[in-house]
Amino acid sequence: MAIELKMPALSPTMEEGTLAKWLVKEGDFVKSGDILAEIETDKATMEFEAVDEGVISSINVAEGTDGVKVGTVIALITGEGEEPAPAPSPKPVASSPVETPAQRAPVPTMSDTQPIETSSVTANGNMQTVTLREALRDAMAEEMRRDDRVFVMGEEVAEYQGAYKVTQGLLDEFGARRVIDTPITEYGFAGVGTGAAMGGLRPIIEFMTFNFAMQAIDHIINSAAKTNYMSGGQVRCPIVFRGPNGAAARVGAQHSQNYAPWYASVPGLIVIAPYDAADAKGLLKAAIRCEDPVVFLENELLYGRSYEVPMGDDHVLPIGKARVMRAGTDVTIVSYSIGVGLSLEAADRLAEDGIKAEVIDLRTIRPLDKATVLASLAKTNRLVVAEEGWPTCSVGSEILAICMEEGFDDLDAPVLRITNEDVPMPYAANLEKATLVNVDKIVAGVRRTFGV
Amino acid sequence: MATTPAKKSASKKSSVSEDAARANRERPTEPVPYKATKEELLKFYRDMLLIRRFEEKAGQLYGLGLIGGFCHLYIGQEAVAIGLQSALTPGKDSVITGYRDHGHMLAYGIDPNIIMAELTGRAAGISKGKGGSMHMFSTEHKFYGGHGIVGAQVSLGAGLAFGHKYANDGGVCLAYFGDGASNQGQVYESFNMAELWKLPIIFVIENNQYAMGTSVNRASSEDQLYRRGESFRIPGIQVDGMDVLAVRGAAEVALDWVRSGKGPVLLEMKTYRYRGHSMSDPAKYRSRDEVQSVRDNSDPIEGCKAYLAEMGVSEDALKVIEKEIRKIVNESADFAETSPEPDLSELYTDVLVEQY
Numbered sequence: 001m002a003i004e005l006k007m008p009a010l011s012p013t014m015e016e017g018t019l020a021k022w023l024v025k026e027g028d029f030v031k032s033g034d035i036l037a038e039i040e041t042d043k044a045t046m047e048f049e050a051v052d053e054g055v056i057s058s059i060n061v062a063e064g065t066d067g068v069k070v071g072t073v074i075a076l077i078t079g080e081g082e083e084p085a086p087a088p089s090p091k092p093v094a095s096s097p098v099e100t101p102a103q104r105a106p107v108p109t110m111s112d113t114q115p116i117e118t119s120s121v122t123a124n125g126n127m128q129t130v131t132l133r134e135a136l137r138d139a140m141a142e143e144m145r146r147d148d149r150v151f152v153m154g155e156e157v158a159e160y161q162g163a164y165k166v167t168q169g170l171l172d173e174f175g176a177r178r179v180i181d182t183p184i185t186e187y188g189f190a191g192v193g194t195g196a197a198m199g200g201l202r203p204i205i206e207f208m209t210f211n212f213a214m215q216a217i218d219h220i221i222n223s224a225a226k227t228n229y230m231s232g233g234q235v236r237c238p239i240v241f242r243g244p245n246g247a248a249a250r251v252g253a254q255h256s257q258n259y260a261p262w263y264a265s266v267p268g269l270i271v272i273a274p275y276d277a278a279d280a281k282g283l284l285k286a287a288i289r290c291e292d293p294v295v296f297l298e299n300e301l302l303y304g305r306s307y308e309v310p311m312g313d314d315h316v317l318p319i320g321k322a323r324v325m326r327a328g329t330d331v332t333i334v335s336y337s338i339g340v341g342l343s344l345e346a347a348d349r350l351a352e353d354g355i356k357a358e359v360i361d362l363r364t365i366r367p368l369d370k371a372t373v374l375a376s377l378a379k380t381n382r383l384v385v386a387e388e389g390w391p392t393c394s395v396g397s398e399i400l401a402i403c404m405e406e407g408f409d410d411l412d413a414p415v416l417r418i419t420n421e422d423v424p425m426p427y428a429a430n431l432e433k434a435t436l437v438n439v440d441k442i443v444a445g446v447r448r449t450f451g452v
Numbered sequence: 453m454a455t456t457p458a459k460k461s462a463s464k465k466s467s468v469s470e471d472a473a474r475a476n477r478e479r480p481t482e483p484v485p486y487k488a489t490k491e492e493l494l495k496f497y498r499d500m501l502l503i504r505r506f507e508e509k510a511g512q513l514y515g516l517g518l519i520g521g522f523c524h525l526y527i528g529q530e531a532v533a534i535g536l537q538s539a540l541t542p543g544k545d546s547v548i549t550g551y552r553d554h555g556h557m558l559a560y561g562i563d564p565n566i567i568m569a570e571l572t573g574r575a576a577g578i579s580k581g582k583g584g585s586m587h588m589f590s591t592e593h594k595f596y597g598g599h600g601i602v603g604a605q606v607s608l609g610a611g612l613a614f615g616h617k618y619a620n621d622g623g624v625c626l627a628y629f630g631d632g633a634s635n636q637g638q639v640y641e642s643f644n645m646a647e648l649w650k651l652p653i654i655f656v657i658e659n660n661q662y663a664m665g666t667s668v669n670r671a672s673s674e675d676q677l678y679r680r681g682e683s684f685r686i687p688g689i690q691v692d693g694m695d696v697l698a699v700r701g702a703a704e705v706a707l708d709w710v711r712s713g714k715g716p717v718l719l720e721m722k723t724y725r726y727r728g729h730s731m732s733d734p735a736k737y738r739s740r741d742e743v744q745s746v747r748d749n750s751d752p753i754e755g756c757k758a759y760l761a762e763m764g765v766s767e768d769a770l771k772v773i774e775k776e777i778r779k780i781v782n783e784s785a786d787f788a789e790t791s792p793e794p795d796l797s798e799l800y801t802d803v804l805v806e807q808y
């Protein structure tokens with residue numbers, strides 16, 4: 001019987017990848033441990049090893065093929081002495097993959113997901129389709145070209161090209177002076193970055209994830225956020241702390257947490273949590289140019305998604321301005337980061353029932369664009385907050401308070417927080433799925449505001 | 453009046469040679485006491501005296517309720533700030549310290565009026581009254597505070613040094629921290645990066661023997677703090693921090709080392725704080741005799757006076773300086789007491805630089 005070799009998942013969130021190179025050809029004898037192929041995603045490259053012994057009887061996916069779904073049969077091995085199986089008809093690359101742990105992970109579906117592809121200029125005039133990851137990288141590269149004071153520092157940002165490949169290529173272009181690998185020493189390098197900012201540079205400090213920034217939160221809050229005030233405006237701290245925030249997939253409690261409410265409670269900080277690639281780029285550029293310290297919260301699950309981004313290096317967005325993602329008259333769904341995609345999808349579903357939901361992406365969590373939220377509430381008279389994070393003392397709690405204090409007369413129903421469950425993130429797939437906010441929960445929450 | 457240089461309490465003057473024997477690495481040369489001219493020595497005396505009298509006055513104002521909260525006096529440690537900062541190049545080198553920061557500000561020649569006004573929380577204060585005793589800054593002098601989290605200034609200082617290296621401006625950062633702070637984890641994170649990247653920084657441990665009420669020996673398994681950089685290959689030098697010329701001599705060696713691109717150096721200044729940790733100190737953790745004995749035998753200002761006497765400076769000349777200093781300090785107290793509090797409209801300024 002031929003053994004099927006399937007496209008492996010390199011990470012918990014990988015859905016597909018590129019079969020970059022075959023290191024064996026049909027008819028080769030391979031034994032366990034031999035390297036068969038190189039697999040690439042936008043995040044990493046990995047060598048694919050044989051675990052069985054036998055002869056490569058067929059190669060089903062040619063090298064250089066992009067978008068090979070995890071689980072696709074890429075080659076067959078025949079055990080010694082067996083008849084080579086007839087070459088199977090080549091499966092379409094996009095065939096539905098077998099279930100892998102990565103597939104079972106509750107990757108939120110996005111209403112405006114576009115097919116994943118590499119950067120390309122689209123027909124749409126001066127827009128370009130890029131992944132969110134590339135958009136972030138482009139933002140940094142453009143700002144580094146523009147201003148020599150800008151540098152990137154963090155764990156694995158240089159030679160490894162970024163733990164999540166966000167800084168890919170920066171070392172090549174800017175060299176080791178400006179793209180700096182640090183030891184694993186979050187408190188220390190957050191302090192080094194903050195001190196460098198006080199001294200006049202414009203650091204971008206990457207945290208591998210914001211979970212690890214807990215070790216550095218003292219410098220973010222006590223040193224970066226407060227010094228301008230404590231010094232009566234003398235010592236500025238133009239620094240960006242950035243990295244993935246929020247739940248990834250199947251990584252358990254210590255690697256899955258949304259820190260937006262933590263940082264958003266601190267005067268002296270700017271907190272940004274973009275949803276799509278255009279915002280990620282435009283807001284990161286604004287953050288780098290900003291004279292104030294910025295906490296820039298990305299989302300790992302969105303890194304590989306592609307979106308339209310304006311071309312050119314002048315796409316800078318205003319900090320502190322929310323945007324209406326979808327207009328509606330019956331209810332407002334306020335969200336940010338990954339929750340925006342869920343909210344848009346919920347709005348689609350609600351539309352089927354005749355409920356016209358307005359979806360607001362906060363984009364900046366601090367300072368919060370109250371005016372946009374309250375104007376929408378005044379129009380719809382109903383509001384829910386959809387947030388991938390805990391409910392207690394959340395951004396949702398804050399929006400709720402604002403609606404009570406400043407929009408009370410506009411309310412026809414209580415404001416609801418539709419969030420993750422109030423528990424540490426469990427690992428088991430079913431429990432994790434049950435914990436996270438999702439489209440169903442948002443739809444149900446909106447219906448409750450109508451008393452159904 | 454002491455006629456000979458005061459006897460020093462520091463157990464060891466320097467241990468560079470001993471360390472060199474342990475590790476076969478290049479070391480800074482053994483520091484020698486700085487050969488000050490009479491004019492320089494007079495300035496050291498004057499500057500140390502200004503700190504002493506200023507701090508005594510601050511203590512009084514605290515007692516009168518004009519200064520609130522925490523107020524950490526620098527009395528006893530004057531030779532450290534003066535000996536080190538007199539060796540820096542103004543406008544090029546940077547300095548950062550913790551909350552015991554009045555002396556470091558005064559060492560820069562910053563107007564005592566605006567320092568005292570900060571202590572009393574007045575609009576004319578150097579931080580507009582919003583920082584207080586622990587949070588003073590002067591970007592003009594490249595003095596970056598003024599930090600209340602024990603140890604934070606060490607990482608921040610490494611960042612300032614990173615900036616000097618990045619900009620290739622020839623500057624060096626002087627980062628002061630206490631014996632207590634030397635047990636903080638981020639100090640070692642910073643040591644590691646500073647040596648790894650050969651940052652131009654002088655780490656200065658002001659070992660005044662106590663962290664609040666905890667003596668060095670009760671908190672530090674290695675109480676010879678100049679060795680604390682050893683495992684990061686940062687050379688350490690122990691210095692008599694009660695002798696301004698010894699301090700200045702060590703500063704010269706340290707600056708040579710750092711400016712020549714050899715990376716950081718660690719100076720342990722053996723010094724002593726005469727007053728309580730802050731104004732509310734139970735004074736139960738050490739004896740009165742201990743404090744008195746340091747005052748009698750190792751006082752940095754008396755020591756300096758003795759050097760001046762050797763150089764033939766008359767007692768009368770010093771009295772003139774003393775009078776002048778008292779006048780400056782009294783004026784600063786008057787200024788700090790009479791100048792207005794910040795306008796309430798200042799409450800919401802300086803939170804952010806930009807408008808969003």
Ligand SMILES: Cc1ncc(C[n+]2csc(CCOP(=O)(O)OP(=O)(O)O)c2C)c(N)n1
Nearest residue numbers: 552600601602630631632633660662663664
């Ligand atoms: C992280 C942190 N922990 C505790 C304190 C409270 N605290 C303030 S000063 C101090 C003692 C520090 O002693 P040392 O470093 O020797 O400096 P010194 O006061 O002697 O100048 C402590 C524990 C603080 N400010 N920050």
Ligand SMILES: [Mg+2]
Nearest residue numbers: 630631662663
């Ligand atoms: Mg101490």
